[in-house]
Amino acid sequence: MSAAPVTEAQEERRRAARALLASPLLTSGSEEFRLVRKHGGELASWFTQETGWRLVVDAETARLYKTPARLDDATRPARAARSKAPFTRRRYVLLCLALATLERADAQITLGRLAEGVLTGTADPVLADAGIEFRMERREERSDLVAAVRLLLEWGVLHRVAGDEDAYLSEASNDVLYDVRRRVLAALPAATCGPSTVEAADPDERLMVLTAEVAPETEELRLRALRHRLTRRLLDDPVVYYAELPEDERAYLVSQRYAITRRITELTGLVPEARAEGLAMVDPDDDLTDLRMPEQGTDGHVTLLIATHLATAEGPRTEEQLNSLARELAIQYRSYWRKSAAEPAAAAELAAQALDRLAALGLVSRDAGTVTAKPALVRYALAAPTIRKARSRA
Known part of the structure; x- marks a missing residue:
């Protein structure tokens, strides 16, 4: 018995959902953003029900607030916009300092002013005690800042008005002017509580607190939490191995595998591939991924x-x-x-x-x-x- 044909509305929802999974922060101006706005209510309902993720759509942004199924997965770092080189610890620190500077900035900012704000941030004793310092005197240091800025451009937090980052790399006096898109900036943090309220000093503990969710108190809520965690993993991870799951998640996935994968397929078009060792959601179009195998x-x-x-x-x-x-x-x-x-x-x-x-x-x-x-x-x-x-x- 063949599957029922996909209607135009279903195809639009599928394109919108895939766009959000590939880029959880979309900004106005693209066809994908238009489709997300058009089907925002249905998408928000699906993500809330199946993953526990919150979707917020307004005139400028569509933000899917994803909570990772695992906090210990370091295999998919942020990458430089051009070279695709993974971000180093130094670049992550610069990115955070740049965001803190932009939070206090005016509607426009230059790359030079942004660098000054980052340098001010590095004066924090906590960073100094951790051995982190920046002077922006060497090309290598400016290259790290430019990598963070280009990631912000890619996300839509900044919009280039005049100038070019390559010129700044050659000589720090060559400046670049940006518009700061404050609504996009405000939509970045995907946390369940305000970062300023977290008192933990250890980075791993801070991350756990930032993403902590309310513990289920009833059997119904416990089963829903299991469904959320497993659906998140099937959407985010290339493959889910039974041996790597806790006992309760493994038992739930084995018993509810068909229902979970069917709902994912209906929304996204991903196809389940079940093996004795685990389960993967395969993309027939091979475009809903940041890493391909094989690659040219x-x-x-x-x-x-x-x-x-x-x-x-x-x-x-x-x-x-x-x-x-x-x-x-x-x-x-x-x-x-x-x-x-x-x-x-x-x-x-x-x-x-x-x-x-x-x-x-x-x-x-x-x-x-x-x-x-x-x-x-x-x-x-x-x-x-x-x-x-x-x-x-x-």
Whole structure:
């Protein structure tokens, strides 16, 4: 029996939901934003019921306040707008200081003034005690600030009026002017309580307090909380392994798998892929993701080859063994890869980037320099070819 055809309204809701999942903060001016505003009521109801996430839509922004299912997942960091390099601790600190400066800024601000505000923020004794300091005298420091600013441009917090960040990188006297979109800025924090009310000093404890939710008091509320956590993981994580779930979540997912995945499919178009080890929601259009596998280019090829090696290897591998493999592959494929891949120091970087991607996709685990393949990696194993004998003619 074939599935019922998708109506135009359902297709619009699907596009709007996928846009929110890909970018939880949308700003006015795009077709996706228009669709979210049009179907905002139904979308808000679905996300509240199925995930516990809050959707707020106004004339300028559409903000899906997502609470992560796991607070210990460090595999998907913020990335630089152009290079896609993961944010370092230094850049995260700069981003937070820039946001604090913008909160007190006028309707317009220059990059120079923003840098001054960040420098003032670094004078805080807490940052000094943590060994964090910025002078903005070196190009490297200005590059870190520019990476944070370009992320704010991508989010729509800032709008460039005049100038260019590349000129500022060359010389700090070359300034850039921005409009500050205050409503977008105000929509950024996705917390269940005001950050200023949190007294915990430890970063992990602060994060737990910022995202803490009311403990369920009845059996009905407990089951709803389970559904929320599992739906969040299925929407956010590439794969959900039964072995990694607490007992109550595993039992609930096994019993309610069909109902949960059906509702996700109806809204988003994602298709469930069920295996003995776990469950994944697969995107037939392959665009609702920030990481693809496989991917074109040298880095993508390295990742695929290392994945194949790990999928067929007997037991875990050390990162040093994989660095050696990357060096061998660089020689074997030197005619096809970029020239820098053959440099002596490149192998470790190529292998590290490949492992970062595989870990973010839930395909490997890393612990103290040891890399272990996860069950879903088996799809990248190469089977031995089967050679059929030709039939003899009578």
